[in-house]
Amino acid sequence: MTRRIAIIQGHPDATARHLLHAMAGAYAEAATAAGHEVRRIEVARLEFPLLRTQQEFETGALPHALAQARDDMRWAEHWVFLFPLWHGTMPALFKGFLEHIFRPGFAMEYRKDGFPKRLLAGRSARIVVTMGMPVLMYRWYFGAFGVRGFERSMLSFAGIKPIRESLYGLTFADDKKRARWIENMRRHGARGD
Numbered sequence: 001m002t003r004r005i006a007i008i009q010g011h012p013d014a015t016a017r018h019l020l021h022a023m024a025g026a027y028a029e030a031a032t033a034a035g036h037e038v039r040r041i042e043v044a045r046l047e048f049p050l051l052r053t054q055q056e057f058e059t060g061a062l063p064h065a066l067a068q069a070r071d072d073m074r075w076a077e078h079w080v081f082l083f084p085l086w087h088g089t090m091p092a093l094f095k096g097f098l099e100h101i102f103r104p105g106f107a108m109e110y111r112k113d114g115f116p117k118r119l120l121a122g123r124s125a126r127i128v129v130t131m132g133m134p135v136l137m138y139r140w141y142f143g144a145f146g147v148r149g150f151e152r153s154m155l156s157f158a159g160i161k162p163i164r165e166s167l168y169g170l171t172f173a174d175d176k177k178r179a180r181w182i183e184n185m186r187r188h189g190a191r192g193d
Contacts, residue, residue, distance in 0.1 A: 002035045003192040006076035008069075010083035010094035014044035019130055019171055019178060020082045023185040027080060030189030039072040043097045050096045058104055066100050073101060078124045078192060079160070081150075084171075085131035085138070089146025098154060107158035118159030125155055126188060128166045135169035164193065 009024045028038050048063040062070060073079065083090045090098075101107075108116040129147060131138055138144055144167075151163050166188070168181050 001192075002037065004037045004039075004075055004077045005031055005080065005192060006039050006041060006073050006078075007080045008041045008043065008073070008082070010043045010081060010090060010097070012044050012091045012093040014042070018084070019168075019181070020084060020128070022178075022182050023128060023130075024080075024082050026182045027185040027189035030186040031192055034190045034192065036189075036192045039076065041069045041072060043069075043094055046097065048097070048100060051099050057099065058110075062100060062103070066097070069097075070101055070106060074106070076123070078126070080126045080128065080188075082128040083130075085129050085133075085146060088138075088142055090150065098150075102154050102158060107154070116157075118157070120155075121159030123160045124162050124164075124193075125160050126164045126166060126193060127151065128168075128185070130168045130171045132171060133169055135167045138167065138169065 007024050007028055009020060011018050011020045024040070028040060031038050046065050046069065048065050051057050051060070083094050086092075089095075104110055104116075106119065108119055110116050127147060127150065147165060147167070151165075155161075155163050166184065171178075
């Protein structure tokens with residue numbers, strides 16, 4: 001079964017190539033070779049203001065620079081989010097991007113009575129996170145709050161499931177380990193998961 005996939009690369013540094021860039025590239029190459037349709041979004045290359053008020057969030061216009069990214073995400077059946085762990089969660093630029101995209105009318109629809117309607121049901125996601133600490137420490141000691149918050153407060157809230165995780169710790173590891181991680185992304189890409 002072929003899928004429509006959006007790869008959202010959330011590393012905020014547009015000036016250098018990072019492990020996440022290689023992982024996103026490996027996923028995209030393998031997915032395309034397997035017959036999946038792929039669109040890529042590089043958040044660091046987009047210029048947009050941060051949301052500052054509830055009114056902007058609920059009724060403000062989406063910045064023009066984000067229109068194509070939103071359209072690509074609406075088109076996709078499966079989303080792959082990649083970002084580095086900074087202070088236990090995603091970098092601010094990536095969070096600002098997601099706040100714009102996951103606004104009413106795209107992610108959910110408010111109702112006068114009851115829980116908002118989830119507008120993204122039928123989609124799935126994979127979250128790929130790199131970090132300097134061991135993954136076990138992030139999960140056990142820190143409770144993986146940054147990733148869990150993203151899963152629950154944005155993705156699940158909008159109706160996305162299943163949500164899978166690929167967490168990679170001690171990213172300063174040797175080249176062999178990094179090559180295995182990149183190969184792992186190739187396998188996910190080929191399967192479209």
